Amino acid sequence: MPQTLFIGLMSGTSTDGVDAVLADFSTPDRPCILASSSLAMPDALRREFLALNITGPDELLRSSLAGNALAELYAGATRTLLTQANLGPDKICAIGAHGQTVRHDPAAGFTIQINAPALLAERTGIAVVADFRSRDVAAGGQGAPLVPAFHHALFSHSEARAVLNLGGIANVTLLSPDGDIRGFDTGPANVLMDLWVQHKTGVAYDAQGSWASTGQANQTLLDFLLRSEPWFELAPPKSTGRDLFNWKWLMQRLDAFEGPPLADNDIQATLQQLTAATIAHGIKRYAPDTRDVLVCGGGALNDGLIRDLQRVLPCPLRTTADFGVPVQLVEALAFAWLAWAHVNGYRAGLPKVTGARHASILGCTYPA
CATH class of the missing domain: 3.30.420.40 (ATPase, nucleotide binding domain)
Known part of the structure; x- marks a missing residue:
């Protein structure tokens, strides 16, 4: 399996949609974007994620169902990328899937990104790297920013x-x-x-x-x-x-x-x-x-x-588009890169950024 093709999936604080990127990291500091896609977040799922930001009834059940729904959305975005690039899932090394942050309290020692990476791996037939923030938090860091x-x-x-x-x-x-x-x-x-x-x-x-x-x-x-x-x-x-x-x-x-x-x-x-x-x-x-x-x-x-x-x-202000990366794809590309970093053992968790006690390899792998 080639070790250079990675997918990044990101749904951010705005909860408005999922951005997806398929990139070739043959040259890690100059990745080549092969395909990209953006999917709107369904209104019901967006409302649920926003509701899960605060205490409410049946949070465990609701967060699990929301994670499954997000994984299905991620899987759809992944299929779109593979179709655009005319590639099979066996050509992709891994997907970097951030999940949807609903709670973030590093002072209390936790951060929660709702996700269902095992389901995403099952739906796509591609290994998934997820849970990027918790290792840094465990080392005393903020778990953010990761990019x-x-x-x-x-x-x-x-x-x-x-x-x-x-x-x-x-x-x-x-x-x-x-x-x-x-x-x-x-x-x-x-x-x-x-x-x-x-x-x-x-x-x-x-x-x-x-x-x-x-x-x-x-x-x-x-x-x-x-x-x-x-x-x-x-x-x-x-x-x-x-x-x-x-x-x-x-x-x-x-x-x-x-x-x-x-x-x-x-x-x-x-x-x-x-x-x-x-x-x-x-x-x-x-x-x-x-x-x-x-x-x-x-x-x-x-x-x-x-x-x-x-x-x-x-x-002066410029945009990342001036350097070949469209402004709305930077974070998705970042999580493709973070998946690459995880697979290659690169410690992308930086103590000077997060305050962690040491640098960490971020994420964990759910095999295909």
Whole structure:
């Protein structure tokens, strides 16, 4: 069996769909994407994953059923890739399948990604590498972000560079010319903006920041949001998710805000600036010599957010598409690479990033 063809499957914090990539890692730092696919998350499954972020009845049963449903979706995405590339499952070394994060509390020693990798292996006839985060958490780390080693392999440069992923949560990788790699979550990217626009307009997300562009960001509210959350001032290593930045977090702060009443679109514009401000704070504080920022993730398609970011960052923004990787496929490609790293015994869990006691080989294998 060739050891160079891997599939990566990713469904992120936004729970809007599954991104899938089939790549050839003959040259690990320059993978060749052979096929790609994106499948929308079925509404019922998306609602279930969001509900499982908080305590509820029959969680064990519901999470198991949701994991099976996700594995079926993953299997469908895998079949699409194989059809596109005209390959049989016997040609693929392994699938890297992240699963859907519903709880993340490394301080308590756990992180939960709902998945059914054994079922995925059964449905596809391909070995599956899954459960990427728990080994790092067991070693005292945050279990996140996991992609800095991958970012280093693909995007390292002779000058200081940051790679910024704008999913539900924003995370940044800081790459130094000397090979030093750091990374951490900076806070919300799309999660709060999505929650607010869904609540007020019924649409899934603010496409290209069009609704935010009709409002005016309120500096008093922005300052209040920044002051009211101690997590923003924590030093790395740090990670976060919907456990913290959720509807309850947003409503508590809007209820406590003592400024003048704001229009709904003004709040959206302020939440967009909150994302930009927290990212800029992290880069300026921990990598002031950064010469450029490569952006990826769904938020890279939000023109309004990109404009806000460019205003507050002291260096130019580019996208990973300029380097051959479409912005919405970077994380799926990262998990194909992490599967490659697991199979080849490469320790992709980096203590400088996660705070773990030692570097770890991430994931575990479910044979075909």
